Amino acid sequence: MTDLSDYGDWPPEKRNAYFANANRERHSQDKNGGGQASPAPLPLVPPAPAAQPYPIEALGPVLSGAANSIAAKCQCAPALAAQSVLAVAALAAQKLADVHLPYGQTRPLSLFLVTVAASGDRKSTTDNEALAPVRAYERKEKQSYEIALESWRIAQAAWAAQHRKIENDKALDRIERESGLLALGPAPAEPIKPLLTAPEPTVEALAKFWAVLPGALGLFSAEGGQMTGGHGFGPDHRLKTAAALSTLWDGSGIRRLRAGDGITDLPGRRLALHLMVQPDAAAAFLSDPILRDQGLLSRLLIAAPETLAGSRLYHEPTEEMAAPLRRYFACILDLLERPAPAANVVGNELTPRVIELSAEARGLWVRFHDAIEKRMAPDQSLEGLRDVGAKAAENAARIAGVLTIVANAEAQEIDGAVMGAACKLMSWYLSEALRLSGAARQTPALRNAVKLSDWLRAKGKAEFALRDILNSGPNVLRSKAAAEQAIAQLEEHGHIGRRGEGRGARWIVIQGAQQ
Numbered sequence: 001m002t003d004l005s006d007y008g009d010w011p012p013e014k015r016n017a018y019f020a021n022a023n024r025e026r027h028s029q030d031k032n033g034g035g036q037a038s039p040a041p042l043p044l045v046p047p048a049p050a051a052q053p054y055p056i057e058a059l060g061p062v063l064s065g066a067a068n069s070i071a072a073k074c075q076c077a078p079a080l081a082a083q084s085v086l087a088v089a090a091l092a093a094q095k096l097a098d099v100h101l102p103y104g105q106t107r108p109l110s111l112f113l114v115t116v117a118a119s120g121d122r123k124s125t126t127d128n129e130a131l132a133p134v135r136a137y138e139r140k141e142k143q144s145y146e147i148a149l150e151s152w153r154i155a156q157a158a159w160a161a162q163h164r165k166i167e168n169d170k171a172l173d174r175i176e177r178e179s180g181l182l183a184l185g186p187a188p189a190e191p192i193k194p195l196l197t198a199p200e201p202t203v204e205a206l207a208k209f210w211a212v213l214p215g216a217l218g219l220f221s222a223e224g225g226q227m228t229g230g231h232g233f234g235p236d237h238r239l240k241t242a243a244a245l246s247t248l249w250d251g252s253g254i255r256r257l258r259a260g261d262g263i264t265d266l267p268g269r270r271l272a273l274h275l276m277v278q279p280d281a282a283a284a285f286l287s288d289p290i291l292r293d294q295g296l297l298s299r300l301l302i303a304a305p306e307t308l309a310g311s312r313l314y315h316e317p318t319e320e321m322a323a324p325l326r327r328y329f330a331c332i333l334d335l336l337e338r339p340a341p342a343a344n345v346v347g348n349e350l351t352p353r354v355i356e357l358s359a360e361a362r363g364l365w366v367r368f369h370d371a372i373e374k375r376m377a378p379d380q381s382l383e384g385l386r387d388v389g390a391k392a393a394e395n396a397a398r399i400a401g402v403l404t405i406v407a408n409a410e411a412q413e414i415d416g417a418v419m420g421a422a423c424k425l426m427s428w429y430l431s432e433a434l435r436l437s438g439a440a441r442q443t444p445a446l447r448n449a450v451k452l453s454d455w456l457r458a459k460g461k462a463e464f465a466l467r468d469i470l471n472s473g474p475n476v477l478r479s480k481a482a483a484e485q486a487i488a489q490l491e492e493h494g495h496i497g498r499r500g501e502g503r504g505a506r507w508i509v510i511q512g513a514q515q
Helices: 012-026 061-074 078-093 123-130 132-168 174-184 203-212 238-250 279-286 289-294 319-337 359-375 383-407 416-440 444-459 466-472 480-492
Strands: 097-100 106-108 112-116 216-221 254-258 262-266 270-277 300-303 353-357 463-465 496-499 506-509
Touching: 061 078, 061 123, 061 319, 061 383, 078 112, 078 123, 078 132, 078 216, 078 270, 078 300, 078 319, 078 383, 097 383, 106 238, 106 383, 112 279, 123 132, 123 270, 132 174, 132 319, 203 238, 203 254, 203 262, 238 254, 238 270, 238 289, 270 279, 279 444, 300 416, 319 383, 353 359, 353 383, 359 383, 359 416, 383 416, 444 480, 463 466, 466 480, 480 496, 480 506
Parallel strands: 097 353, 112 270, 112 300, 216 270
Antiparallel strands: 097 106, 254 262, 463 506, 496 506
């Protein structure tokens, strides 16, 4: 029997009807010339519905104008452009305000976004456009930083020399030495490095260097697979990395006690995240049971737009594209240049002001919260995505806070119109999570079966043996265990038929097999 859990979290009645119909078709075929049934193979993955259009207008005039212009200029999917500008807006807004939720807790405006897009879908081009004001701010601040750094080095050298002089002065008794050191005061604070984004930092690197970085950072990468497949998410570090990112999403900063590194306590930090990940890397990342159980995946706002490859005939950029981008550039740059409330001298222990929900916004939020809660009941659409649904209302409030700060950096509350727009955006993210849930939750064996099926079709093989896969098959299948698991999945779904047993067994590829 096929394990229906491989097919994601469809409601049971939909899932059972789908497979009942597939099995009826499979066993209703005429017998072939050898007297054997020739059933239609079951698909390896269920047919995914088409992506719904991203509600770009809900982003507000500044961000929607930028997203539409970037999509037109770069000829990328609108959802990809929207993800990029929303992530940059969260990066700029998160240092200025937190949002007060109706149940009494305060949350950051940090957003964690993941965009699934293939190579050639203009990920880097889109990110470069969206991050243009961030890069301009970093270049401007670098000039001031270099001057401040030189002054700090001089002051630090003078302080260190005076400190040594007091410590080594044998004419001073203990009380005089302590008085001298107290009068000297602490060492000069190192100026903050003007680095707002990093592509793939490890938890250890964040803990080590965030003391001299801005309090609000962005983890942005157009090659997010380098991070999800890298050191931080390796088998020995994945849980630690996921826990640290989740803690930062919650607004709790970084606190670490290590025998070698001592104590690191960095409160008041904010982190926005936008990873653009290729489909294969995304499938492995988003189906990882450790990351789902830990809770990181439930915090993500995921989009997987359809590719536009083949339809992107060249056209010249126009003034209609440029004007909204100039407005967006000015708005984001203004937010970045605003001083952020902080509890320390160098200004990176953030204490953002708290913005409230208006009465109308609160009512909308409560209705959205309750509607999502009902959808998480048994046999309802979000039954299998309760972790995502549980964070939906909070994410809607965070999005509303970001949109509010973009519209008015001095705003004290979120109004009803903005909250309605944020709920519309969050509803889209929930629908996208449902659409992707089958592919995201495939088992590794099923993903490998798809790779094997692709390889067989590409090679035009009508018959193969295990050694063919081990010798020249996909790299992930060149171990006996992995290859046998993939073969078992294809056999279970009726894509191949066995001929013979033991080491001499071969398999026949059944015509008409579909993924």
